[in-house]
Amino acid sequence: MTKETLAREIRMETEAAGHGAIAIRGVGKSYRTGKTEFQALGNIRLDIAANEFVTIVGPSGCGKSTLLRIVAGLEEASVGEVTVDGVAVVGPGADRGMVFQGYTLFPWLTVRQNIEYGPKLKGVPILERRAVSNRYLRITRLESFANRFPKQLSGGMKQRVAIARALANGPKVLLMDEPFGALDAQTKLEMQEALLDVWAKEKTTVLFITHDIDEAIFLSQRILVMAAGPGRMIGEYQVALPAERTPEVREHPDFLKLKRELASLLKHKEA
């Protein structure tokens, strides 16, 4: 193999490895509490293509957050491994942004400073940082709150800042743990559309968790259904809706059909 072809191969590999393909290989997680061992996750296998939008739905306590935290590198899998673009996950990193289930804004930073946190760590110059934070303040419609502290915001606003903060860091993979759970219906719809917009532009891979079946169908290309005891996948649905998701999609017969199917599967499982 000549030097040139080798160089080209390496380039091709790094190019392919730039979009956030996730592979979850036989991941399990058990917690020890005293003498008893609790298995939170069974043997999870899942491949997510680069730039795919995948949603996980499932009853409370089935291990959705646990799985997401393992992908984020915040928790270690008991067995199995996760790779992103072929590289094993050994800890958290900027390539996998996360929006947490609870509020995790830095209370000593203003809204703008929270959003600029990631870029600032990377050493992005101030003017560029300003441009980035302006952009995400606009998307999340928080411009007029840029200089407020988190304690001065409502719950839904805080969650919007958390989303803006994750996006502003330009991650390859965006992990979102019920990000819109605290929002009112109207804001929720707006944020969903904004998220799809950003996703289409930024080409990030999104792994999204929700309880809301409508939300799952509206947003995703693929939906996975989880069940507890131990946490495992019990269903997988391709969402065969137009790529361009407009509000009318919610009336689409396929949308309604899928909604019925998911609802019955979840209900069946919980009963």
Next chain:
Amino acid sequence: MMHAEKGHGARQEAAAGPKAGGGPRAVAGALRKPTRRHRIQIFEDIPKRGFAVTAIVSFLVMLAFWSILSYGNMVSRVFLPTPDRVLHTFFDLLGTQAYWHHIGISVFRVSAGFALACLLAIPIGLIAGTFRFAEAFVEPPMEFIRYMPAVAFIPLIMVWAGIGEWAKILLIFIGCFFQLVLMVASDTRQVSKDLVQASFTLGASRWQAVQTVVIPAVQPRLMNTMRLMLGWAWTYLVVAELVAVNSGLGYAIMKAQRFLNTDQIFVGIIVIGLLGLFSDRIFAFLNRRFFPWV
């Protein structure tokens, strides 16, 4: 966030007011602002004026109690001087240069001992609170030493540092240092782990997480701890000045005792109290000034 919640609670309470007041009376006085059922509410804020008035009343109660005991001759005036006598002596003493010298040297000793303790204890406490290994290394011995009374070190300190300025500073240092390390470590452990994890997912290294999350997050609690510790520093100062000195407020108190000048003892105690109150207010002010986000 605390405030937002408080505000919310107050609104709910107000909304529940008319319903609770209920009945025909509420209809008749529809324009009147409904009064709350209870004035004393768990954790709820009270008006600033109400707070100040209550505080003043508390001081007046103390003063009244003292007056009854002394003016009523219930206790000999040799043991308990009257308030006006103490006030008189207070201004007498503060009019002399010697007393200001005592105050100055005492303030210097407290500041030096306390600053030294903070300088060493805060970094150690931060590290012990952040890393479990450091905790295991630092805390058990500290816990052990903490229970040794600082006063018991006096003879040892005199052997080590003689009876000069360093001896006083060292005693205050020993009194504060070990407690401070443990308290700072405990403050640090209370920093939300979620915030640290959030910083990791935004690309922070461990060192950056300490710099940009742990340290800012712990600061308000740290200020509060220092404020508490400063009170202790004043206590150790008096102990330090009881032995082998010829200056400082503790010495002034000891000298007054020798001549049974209880009014001067009272003045010494009150001056220390005022200095403590003053430094405490400074810390409280700095806390509000620097941490508006709390």
